[in-house]
Amino acid sequence: MKALVYTGTEKLEYKNFNDPNIVNNESIIKVSASGICGSDMHAYHGKDERRIPPLILGHEVSGIIEKGLNKGKKVVLNPLITCGNCDYCKSGSEHLCNKRVLLGMNRPVERQGGFAELVLVPNKNIYELPEGLEMKKAPIAEPTAVSLHAVELGEKNIKKSFNDCKALVIGGGAIGLLCALILEKIKNCGEVYLSEPNQKRLEVCSKNLKSTSTTPKDPSLKENDFDLVFDTVGLEVTRNSAIKHIKPGGTIVHIGLSQPSGIFDFRKATLQEITFIGTYCYTNKDFENTLNLLSKNKIGDLNWIEFKNLSSGAEAFKEIHDGTCSAPKIILIP
Ligand SMILES: [Zn+2]
Ligand SMILES: [Zn+2]
Structure with a gap:
C-alpha cells in the first residue's frame, strides 16, 4: 500500500x-x-x-x-x-x-x-x-470527543448553571474551536470568549462562532473575570493567562500540553481556591456521545x-x- x-x-x-x-x-x-x-x-x-x-x-x-x-x-x-x-x-x-x-x-x-x-x-x-455525518469529515469525531470530555469535566466542577457562566477558551486550533462550539451550541454557556494570536486562525474561528473571538492581548479580556478557562495550548504563557483570567473559585481545564513545565501562580491558585483539571483524552462513552452529536449536526457544518x-x-x-x-x-x- x-x-x-x-x-x-x-x-x-x-x-x-x-x-x-x-x-x-x-x-x-x-x-x-x-x-x-x-x-x-x-x-x-x-x-x-x-x-x-x-x-x-x-x-x-x-x-x-x-x-x-x-x-x-x-x-x-x-x-x-x-x-x-x-x-x-x-x-x-x-x-x-x-x-x-x-x-x-x-x-x-x-x-x-x-x-x-x-x-x-x-x-x-x-x-x-452515523447517518448525517460525512465520511470525509468523520475523523473530527476524535478531537470532538477530547473536547466534549474536557467541557464536561469543567461542567462537573462549576458551582452554578452553564447559563450563568462566563468561559474563556485559550487557543483557536481544533480543540479550542470545538470546545467553544460545544460550550455555545450544546451547553448554552452564558458568555464564551476565544483567544488566539494567529490572525488567520482567528478569522476562521470568528466566522464559525457566535462567541467573541479575539487576540490574547485584547483589554476586554479582564483579570479575575471567568468562571471557567480552557487552556487548549498548554504553554507556560497560556497557563499564566488562564490563572490570570480565572475568577476566585473558578475552574481551569488544561487540555494542551505543548510545554509540560514552567512558572505558575500557585499563590492565586491556593488563596483563591482555583480548581485545576488536567485532561487530554476521552472515554468510550464520550466517543459514542460525540458520534450522536455529530450525526445531528449539533456543532454546525464543520466547514x-x-x-x-x-x-x-x-x-x-x-x-x-x-x-x-x-x-x-x-x-x-x-
Ligand atoms: Zn487527535
Ligand atoms: Zn485497562
Missing part, C-alpha cells in the same frame, strides 16, 4: 509500505480520511518518545472495512486501544488504562496509524459511521475543515509547522 511515512525529524515520505496482516478480533480498514492532530505535529518535531521513526502517524480515521467482520461497512475509528480488564476499563474510565495505546504509535507496542491506504484496528474500536491529498501530506505538515495554515483542522484523503 501507499502511506505517508514519518522517517525522521520534520521528514515525511509518501511511499510504499507493507500492507497490514489481519489478526484475530481485528479488521483491516480501507482509509477514507485521516486528520492531522497536534500530537502528530509533536512527533514530527521529534519530541515524542512513543512515536519513533519509521512510523505511519495518524489516529483520527474513517473508512470502509476491507477485511474482517462486516466487510464493506462504513466506519469511524476510536483510536484509543485499551486492555478491557483493569479497574479503569471496567468502570468506564478506559482513557486512564495504563496499558492504553493509540493508533500511530510504536512504543511500547507498534500500532501503525491512519496516514495510509489501509490500517489494522481491533474490532472493539470500530464504530458504524472550517480543510482537505488535502495524502500524497501531499508532507506539505500539509510543513504548512502547519510554518504557521501559514489557517484551518484549525486538516484532513488527508488517500
Whole structure:
C-alpha cells in the first residue's frame, strides 16, 4: 500500500509500505480520511518518545472495512486501544488504562496509524459511521470527543448553571474551536470568549462562532473575570493567562500540553481556591456521545475543515509547522 511515512525529524515520505496482516478480533480498514492532530505535529518535531521513526502517524480515521467482520461497512475509528480488564476499563474510565495505546504509535507496542491506504484496528474500536455525518469529515469525531470530555469535566466542577457562566477558551486550533462550539451550541454557556494570536486562525474561528473571538492581548479580556478557562495550548504563557483570567473559585481545564513545565501562580491558585483539571483524552462513552452529536449536526457544518491529498501530506505538515495554515483542522484523503 501507499502511506505517508514519518522517517525522521520534520521528514515525511509518501511511499510504499507493507500492507497490514489481519489478526484475530481485528479488521483491516480501507482509509477514507485521516486528520492531522497536534500530537502528530509533536512527533514530527521529534519530541515524542512513543512515536519513533519509521512510523505511519495518524489516529483520527474513517473508512470502509476491507477485511474482517462486516466487510464493506462504513466506519469511524476510536483510536484509543485499551486492555478491557483493569479497574479503569471496567468502570468506564478506559482513557486512564495504563496499558492504553493509540493508533500511530510504536512504543511500547507498534500500532501503525491512519496516514495510509489501509490500517489494522481491533474490532472493539470500530464504530458504524452515523447517518448525517460525512465520511470525509468523520475523523473530527476524535478531537470532538477530547473536547466534549474536557467541557464536561469543567461542567462537573462549576458551582452554578452553564447559563450563568462566563468561559474563556485559550487557543483557536481544533480543540479550542470545538470546545467553544460545544460550550455555545450544546451547553448554552452564558458568555464564551476565544483567544488566539494567529490572525488567520482567528478569522476562521470568528466566522464559525457566535462567541467573541479575539487576540490574547485584547483589554476586554479582564483579570479575575471567568468562571471557567480552557487552556487548549498548554504553554507556560497560556497557563499564566488562564490563572490570570480565572475568577476566585473558578475552574481551569488544561487540555494542551505543548510545554509540560514552567512558572505558575500557585499563590492565586491556593488563596483563591482555583480548581485545576488536567485532561487530554476521552472515554468510550464520550466517543459514542460525540458520534450522536455529530450525526445531528449539533456543532454546525464543520466547514472550517480543510482537505488535502495524502500524497501531499508532507506539505500539509510543513504548512502547519510554518504557521501559514489557517484551518484549525486538516484532513488527508488517500
Ligand atoms: Zn487527535
Ligand atoms: Zn485497562
